[in-house]
Amino acid sequence: MYELIQVLNNTYYINCPAKIGLYLDVDKGVYLIDSGNDKEAGRKVRQILDKNGWTLRAILCTHSHADHIGGCKYLQAQTGCKVYSPGVERDFTRHTLLEPALLYGGFPPKALRHKFLMAQESDADELASVELPEGFEIIPLPGHCFEMVGFRTPDDVVFIADCLSSRATLEKYRIGFIYDVQAYLDTLEKVKSLSGAFFVPSHAEACEDVSELAQYNIDTANEIAGRIKVFCAKPVNFEALLKRLFDEYALELSFEQYALVGSTVKSYLAWLMDKGQLKAKCESNLLLWEAAE
Numbered sequence: 001m002y003e004l005i006q007v008l009n010n011t012y013y014i015n016c017p018a019k020i021g022l023y024l025d026v027d028k029g030v031y032l033i034d035s036g037n038d039k040e041a042g043r044k045v046r047q048i049l050d051k052n053g054w055t056l057r058a059i060l061c062t063h064s065h066a067d068h069i070g071g072c073k074y075l076q077a078q079t080g081c082k083v084y085s086p087g088v089e090r091d092f093t094r095h096t097l098l099e100p101a102l103l104y105g106g107f108p109p110k111a112l113r114h115k116f117l118m119a120q121e122s123d124a125d126e127l128a129s130v131e132l133p134e135g136f137e138i139i140p141l142p143g144h145c146f147e148m149v150g151f152r153t154p155d156d157v158v159f160i161a162d163c164l165s166s167r168a169t170l171e172k173y174r175i176g177f178i179y180d181v182q183a184y185l186d187t188l189e190k191v192k193s194l195s196g197a198f199f200v201p202s203h204a205e206a207c208e209d210v211s212e213l214a215q216y217n218i219d220t221a222n223e224i225a226g227r228i229k230v231f232c233a234k235p236v237n238f239e240a241l242l243k244r245l246f247d248e249y250a251l252e253l254s255f256e257q258y259a260l261v262g263s264t265v266k267s268y269l270a271w272l273m274d275k276g277q278l279k280a281k282c283e284s285n286l287l288l289w290e291a292a293e
Helices: 039-052 072-079 088-094 098-104 167-173 181-192 211-231 238-248 255-274
Strands: 003-008 011-015 020-025 029-033 056-060 082-085 124-126 137-140 149-152 157-161 198-201 278-283 286-291
Touching (some): 003 198, 011 039, 167 211, 211 238, 238 255
Parallel strands (some): 029 056, 082 124
Antiparallel strands (some): 278 286
């Protein structure tokens, strides 16, 4: 864990639960792509930098989830590096209480205010203001999160963040976190046709071709949407629908999973409602979901 792996030329990644990209500009220093889950991840990154005699210039955040920004505060304090994050992701990086609050739908209890959902705050600047090495490209990849991005390094290595999950992860947990289902599917279609010498997803194996895995993620999302429509054939409230999905996929409900998976299921409901396939009604002081006529 936290092994430095060279992909091509000056492009590396640090193998850890959420892969950290690293590009070495021989003139300006190191650009990190994300920073890991917490202070300890930051320490391990700094050990790698020190071992190689590299100076950290900037951290480029793909999005604001805690497992991607958790090391920013430590590394910024230790090195004085800049942290950059795109759009609204910057606000969530600077004010990390927003993440569990979004998931919970109100002020989150302590059970959700932990490092896996709420990173330490860091002083992030807008990604659009960063001066990148020549040949570096920012690739919009919304869906999993608000304004998530990926990066193509000058070595044509493409870091695609959390836009897809590994087959093993989807087979085990089935319902991965999605904020905007339509944007998520559009991003996966885009990723299927992306060119690149090598692809590095945050939560799947690095490889030369991600098109098959991207399609599997698309198929899985459409399958889940299909099950939701089946379960809404008769009016059903959210809690009952969530239980049916957990039972269907042999998942075990916890408070944290209620927030994470529940948020995703609400995103599916919103998407299907906007497509005219589901509708909501209030009956006996219950909000019920049902198939549209």
